[in-house]
Amino acid sequence: MIKLHDKYFKPFISAKEIDRALQRLVDEIAEDVGDEIPVFVGILNGSFMLTSDFVKKYPNTCEVTFIKLASYEGVKSSEDIQRLIGLTQDLTDRTVIILEDIIDTGNTLHEVYRIFKNEKVKSLKIATLFYKPEAYKKDFKLHYVGIEIPDKFIVGYGLDYDGLGRNLPEVYQIKETQHMTNLVLFGPPGAGKGTQAEFLKEKYNLVHISTGDVFRYNMKNETALGMLAKSYIEKGGLVPDQVTIDMLNAEVEKNADANGFIFDGFPRTNAQADALDKLMDSKDSQINAMIALEVDDEVLVNRLLERGKTSGRKDDADETVIRNRIKVYYDETAILKDFYAGQDKYFGVDGVGSIENITVRLSSVIDNL
Ligand code: IMP
Ligand code: MG
Numbered sequence: 001m002i003k004l005h006d007k008y009f010k011p012f013i014s015a016k017e018i019d020r021a022l023q024r025l026v027d028e029i030a031e032d033v034g035d036e037i038p039v040f041v042g043i044l045n046g047s048f049m050l051t052s053d054f055v056k057k058y059p060n061t062c063e064v065t066f067i068k069l070a071s072y073e074g075v076k077s078s079e080d081i082q083r084l085i086g087l088t089q090d091l092t093d094r095t096v097i098i099l100e101d102i103i104d105t106g107n108t109l110h111e112v113y114r115i116f117k118n119e120k121v122k123s124l125k126i127a128t129l130f131y132k133p134e135a136y137k138k139d140f141k142l143h144y145v146g147i148e149i150p151d152k153f154i155v156g157y158g159l160d161y162d163g164l165g166r167n168l169p170e171v172y173q174i175k176e177t178q179h180m181t182n183l184v185l186f187g188p189p190g191a192g193k194g195t196q197a198e199f200l201k202e203k204y205n206l207v208h209i210s211t212g213d214v215f216r217y218n219m220k221n222e223t224a225l226g227m228l229a230k231s232y233i234e235k236g237g238l239v240p241d242q243v244t245i246d247m248l249n250a251e252v253e254k255n256a257d258a259n260g261f262i263f264d265g266f267p268r269t270n271a272q273a274d275a276l277d278k279l280m281d282s283k284d285s286q287i288n289a290m291i292a293l294e295v296d297d298e299v300l301v302n303r304l305l306e307r308g309k310t311s312g313r314k315d316d317a318d319e320t321v322i323r324n325r326i327k328v329y330y331d332e333t334a335i336l337k338d339f340y341a342g343q344d345k346y347f348g349v350d351g352v353g354s355i356e357n358i359t360v361r362l363s364s365v366i367d368n369l
Helices: 015-033 048-057 107-116 193-204 211-220 224-234 241-254 270-282 297-311 319-342 355-367
Strands: 002-004 007-013 039-044 063-070 082-085 095-103 123-131 144-148 171-174 183-186 207-210 261-264 289-294 346-350
Touching (some): 015 144, 039 048, 048 095, 107 123, 193 355, 207 211, 211 224, 241 261, 270 319, 289 319, 319 346, 346 355
Parallel strands (some): 095 123, 183 261, 207 261
């Protein structure tokens, strides 16, 4: 991963792949051009690297020139194309091939056609190394296309983000979500998970996703996923992991600019942990840590019995029930502890002490991620 200005980018197309695509373009063009001496016209700035590599590979005699246009501001294409350096030589009766680094909306290409409208060239053809078909809004024919890519911002191999990245020999794609800290928070009943989640949420500007809340929200508001979940529950079955993951996905998407998420109540099984990894991966992100609050059973039992005296929660009143809930927790999380420990992401934190002290312990784990 690399960072340019304020944004993160991930490796996307290797130098080798670029080289192969370039070679294919050279081969096709050389074959079509035959004995003519073509003029290759690079569109600056982006195509300086491509043009240089291209003509080095070109097997026959050729000429090279440039025009310089500018359109992009930040990560957005603009309609307003500036002509900074136009054609500086007579191209009458010449075979002209435009070399573009990338064709996005096609606005730049439109300007190229305007430039050539009054030139009496023999033929004008367009070659582009990268092409974003989903973004292209014009209908000029693209004669030679190196690699088709999705409509996402890329840098490297001549392409820049506000001036940076042009020198990179490979291509990087903007990350779907920018840098996030995602935590899976665990703790036996009575460990103070809810209290700590509130603090962490504030301190790190994270979004707390409690699976229980997400379920209740979706069912209460009768969302499509909520209704689906309900149909399983009413038949007495378990809600399939995919339904839960889809709900979590919706929560993550709702909060796309969050600094990260605290997952609470999910995952519970290896399969769910795998599914969560895949979900994070699809957002170009990852789970950074599983943090488990560790509290001795006897302390938990006492805390819960205390709470039961005032909370009125039935499951906090009976010691056998409490001990069983604690046991279920350890049975369930033992597997997940192994799962995350296997990825070096398991952090046990001592959950006995004052609320502030425990927050400090949790913070020191997060700050060191
Ligand atoms: P178009 O005019 O929208 O087709 O965009 C063409 C120009 O925008 C290119 O020559 C690039 O300078 C710039 N551009 C388009 N997409 C990208 C990108 O993903 N990264 C960097 N520059 C881009
Ligand atoms: Mg360009």
